[in-house]
Amino acid sequence: MFERLTEGLTGALSALGGRADDSTRHAFIETIRDRLLDADAHPDVVGDLIERLENRLSRPDDEGRPASERFLTGLEEEIARILGGQAEPLRLRSSGTSAVMVVGLQGTGKTTSVGKLAQHLRTQKKNVMLVPLDVKRPAAIEQLQILGRDLDIPVWDTDARQKPVKVARAALKAAEKQKVDVVIFDTAGRLAIDQELMRELTQLRDKLRPQEILYVMDAMAGQTAVQTAERFVEAVRPSGMILTKVDADPRGGAVLSVRARTGIPVKFMGVGEKASDFEPFDPTRIARRLLDLGDIESLAEKFDEAIDREEAEELSEKFLSAKFNLEDFGRQLEMMSNLGSLESIFKMMPGGKQLLKQVRDLSVAESEMKRTRAMISSMTPLERRNPRILNNSRKKRIAMGSGTSIGEVNRMLKRFQTMQKLMKRISRSPMAALQNMLGGQMPGGIDPRMLRR
Numbered sequence: 207m208f209e210r211l212t213e214g215l216t217g218a219l220s221a222l223g224g225r226a227d228d229s230t231r232h233a234f235i236e237t238i239r240d241r242l243l244d245a246d247a248h249p250d251v252v253g254d255l256i257e258r259l260e261n262r263l264s265r266p267d268d269e270g271r272p273a274s275e276r277f278l279t280g281l282e283e284e285i286a287r288i289l290g291g292q293a294e295p296l297r298l299r300s301s302g303t304s305a306v307m308v309v310g311l312q313g314t315g316k317t318t319s320v321g322k323l324a325q326h327l328r329t330q331k332k333n334v335m336l337v338p339l340d341v342k343r344p345a346a347i348e349q350l351q352i353l354g355r356d357l358d359i360p361v362w363d364t365d366a367r368q369k370p371v372k373v374a375r376a377a378l379k380a381a382e383k384q385k386v387d388v389v390i391f392d393t394a395g396r397l398a399i400d401q402e403l404m405r406e407l408t409q410l411r412d413k414l415r416p417q418e419i420l421y422v423m424d425a426m427a428g429q430t431a432v433q434t435a436e437r438f439v440e441a442v443r444p445s446g447m448i449l450t451k452v453d454a455d456p457r458g459g460a461v462l463s464v465r466a467r468t469g470i471p472v473k474f475m476g477v478g479e480k481a482s483d484f485e486p487f488d489p490t491r492i493a494r495r496l497l498d499l500g501d502i503e504s505l506a507e508k509f510d511e512a513i514d515r516e517e518a519e520e521l522s523e524k525f526l527s528a529k530f531n532l533e534d535f536g537r538q539l540e541m542m543s544n545l546g547s548l549e550s551i552f553k554m555m556p557g558g559k560q561l562l563k564q565v566r567d568l569s570v571a572e573s574e575m576k577r578t579r580a581m582i583s584s585m586t587p588l589e590r591r592n593p594r595i596l597n598n599s600r601k602k603r604i605a606m607g608s609g610t611s612i613g614e615v616n617r618m619l620k621r622f623q624t625m626q627k628l629m630k631r632i633s634r635s636p637m638a639a640l641q642n643m644l645g646g647q648m649p650g651g652i653d654p655r656m657l658r659r
Contacts, residue, residue, distance in 0.1 A: 214241030246459030289489035294471040310422030312395035315450035321353035322484035340394040446473035533590035536582035580608035
């Protein structure tokens with residue numbers, strides 16, 4: 207996420223040293239300007255940020271801070287300001303049924319975002335219903351039905367012969383009777399903006415009077431996406447935005463520009479393919495990530511959402527006392543999977559982007575975790591609790607059941623035995639403990655002390 211921009215900004219900060227004279231300040235500001243423009247940020251947005259930053263850094267510092275600290279703080283706060291300043295949560299009813307319309311062009315990840323938003327709301331104990339409204343595209347209706355089935359979230363049985371407004375009103379009425387907390391309407395998408403689409407969306411808006419209208423924008427599309435967002439804002443007046451494919455955007459120009467250009471707050475962003483790779487958009491935290499300062503708050507919130515505290519406490523005691531078995535380790539791997547992709551976790555750590563450069567392909571680690579989970583799942587409860595009983599016949603059955611080989615099963619068991627022996631010492635170094643289990647690839651579990659949050 208924003209790798210190229212982060213490299214440029216952190217490089218400018220690293221070049222400062224301890225100097226704070228006029229020439230150093232001007233050189234720093236010019237470098238920041240160039241890096242922001244290289245990232246495809248809108249020139250007007252860049253000009254505003256640079257002007258404010260220059261005024262700020264030209265003033266004397268009464269606290270006597272080092273130049274690098276002053277410049278870093280100034281840049282962080284100005285980036286947070288153009289991103290929106292503060293997080294803006296969804297405005298839902300405190301009681302009764304809330305309606306949320308999700309709008310956007312085809313191919314931006316709109317329907318996928320509907321599923322992710324529903325999953326996010328469910329983690330907040332909300333009862334959710336999904337309603338497909340793209341009656342001209344049966345495939346879009348089917349896609350949402352599949353998503354709902356995979357996430358175990360009910361989807362309204364849309365009759366494609368009816369008008370979207372009629373479908374939406376019937377679904378909302380039924381949801382109110384069923385005491386559904388939030389109804390999410392997946393509206394029609396098109397390859398480009400047209401009058402028919404805008405007319406349909408405004409009719410839905412006027413009839414449903416939703417609490418939120420969320421516009422989905424593809425962050426990878428750069429300033430073209432920002433221009434499209436401006437047209438949607440003019441016609442539909444969305445209350446917030448969802449940015450998709452943020453994890454795949456190395457530049458970040460659209461993300462930096464969209465709030466300032468449209469005046470509409472970004473409320474969520476998609477940072478991966480999993481349903482859990484979906485985060486509330488917090489400008490302060492995003493600014494810290496852009497500068498590779500980490501985002502421990504968001505990481506902690508992910509832990510809180512994905513992990514059962516009682517189970518985590520039980521596991522932590524077992525791991526710290528080295529009294530854990532493969533059943534415990536399998537539960538730990540499942541918790542790790544629920545947190546989202548390993549890359550998204552690393553990028554929330556201070557210096558995480560630099561650390562990722564030193565780590566081998568994360569897809570290998572993800573694959574290793576899945577295979578380890580598959581091997582453990584293919585064991586009987588007795589085998590997971592007492593792996594010493596695993597003879598060649600049992601290992602062959604486990605290998606066949608998990609799609610692996612006997613050699614892989616043996617290697618996994620050997621690493622696990624080593625981990626058991628060294629856990630008391632290695633637990634003081636979480637990364638080493640987890641890396642050990644996956645043969646030096648990447649973390650394969652969760653530091654028990656982190657589970658104690």
